[in-house]
Structure formats: C-alpha cells, structure tokens
Amino acid sequence: MSSNIVIEVDVRGETGTGSARAVRREGRVPGILYGGGLDPVAISAKGNELLKAIRSGKFIAHTVTLEHKGEKQLVIPKDVQWHPVTDFPVHFDLYRVDENSIINVEVPVHFLNQETCPGLKKGGVLNVVRHTVELDVPAGKIPESIEVDLTGMEMGHVIHISAIKLPEGAKPTIDRDFTVATIASRGGAQAAADDAEDTATEE
Numbered sequence: 001m002s003s004n005i006v007i008e009v010d011v012r013g014e015t016g017t018g019s020a021r022a023v024r025r026e027g028r029v030p031g032i033l034y035g036g037g038l039d040p041v042a043i044s045a046k047g048n049e050l051l052k053a054i055r056s057g058k059f060i061a062h063t064v065t066l067e068h069k070g071e072k073q074l075v076i077p078k079d080v081q082w083h084p085v086t087d088f089p090v091h092f093d094l095y096r097v098d099e100n101s102i103i104n105v106e107v108p109v110h111f112l113n114q115e116t117c118p119g120l121k122k123g124g125v126l127n128v129v130r131h132t133v134e135l136d137v138p139a140g141k142i143p144e145s146i147e148v149d150l151t152g153m154e155m156g157h158v159i160h161i162s163a164i165k166l167p168e169g170a171k172p173t174i175d176r177d178f179t180v181a182t183i184a185s186r187g188g189a190q191a192a193a194d195d196a197e198d199t200a201t202e203e
Helices: 017-025 047-055 186-202
Strands: 002-011 028-035 038-046 063-068 071-082 089-096 102-112 125-128 132-138 146-149 158-160 179-184
Touching: 002 028, 002 047, 017 028, 017 089, 028 047, 038 047, 038 089, 047 089, 102 125, 102 179
Parallel strands: 002 063, 028 089, 102 146
Antiparallel strands: 002 038, 028 038, 063 071, 071 089, 102 132, 125 179, 158 179
C-alpha cells in the first residue's frame, strides 16, 4: 500500500560503528538504502521525523518516498532496529522499488461479520491459523489487509487461502492451498490450534 510519507535523507560518506554514533549524536538515525540493482548507500534521517513516520502505522510494509537534494526514490522500509532502553530507532533499512516491482510482504488478515456468523452464534470458535499471510505483490498494490467474510459459515468450516480474494497481481508465497482459519467447536479448538502450531513449525 502506498503512503504519503516522505523521508528526507542525507548520504553518509562513512560507515561503521563510529560513524553511526556520530550521526546519532546529531539527532539523526543511520540507515542503508539497497536493492534495485544498485550498490548499497549509507544514509541518515532526522530522528524525530523517522519516529513520526513509523508511529503513523504506514511505514513498514508500505511504499514511502525517499528524498535527497530534490531527487525522489520510491522505497519500501524493510527493517527498523530499536534501542533496548529508550525505545528509539537506531537504524533502518530501505529497499528501492518501483510501482511494478514484486516484493514480499506480510499482510494482516481481518475477519468480517463475526457477530452474524451461524457457526459462531451456535457456540463455535473462530480458530485463526494465520493472523498474517505472506504475499508476493506489486509494490504499488500492497493491501492494508486481507478480508475474510464469515457470513453463512457453519461450524466445521475450513477457510483456505484459495477462497480469499487477493489484490490483482498478488499471490501467496507458499505454493499450496493452506488453511487460514476454521470455525471449530469449543472442544476442537485446542486441537486445531496445536495442529496449526505444528504446521507453522514445519514451514
């Protein structure tokens, strides 16, 4: 999913621990820009601006715009490292993309109409096997979430990934019709959860 976030960065001439510490003393956060068939570039961003972007909820798994001296580059944040005490970002990774670049992201799954689902109204339990689904998707079409409509689903219903509508051009990273959730009886919910944990461990 695209965002309207713009991150202004400077290019760092030096790398290494000493350089990173010097950057942080200036109130900036060191980072790295890589991908797109080009060499990695050491960068830095203002700490307060980066933190504001992260807290917006539209940073990780969204495309954002990197700006340096008037030049702009579409990127997707891949990682943010945090200070264990201050809970402030200490390093970030950006990956170069364009609108058609196929990238790998984890997208949250939202379940709709739980209050009217027949199986749940009869005492069943929504057993969520996967709270997120890993997708290969064009950078310009990253969805905020994947939605599963529980309307009409009875107890014992199994929801596979093949039954969920995905964005155009997106496909699951896992090449099989895996289970996303089930409508289980209360007695069978724990067994289903154990099976899901075993499956996740195997993968």
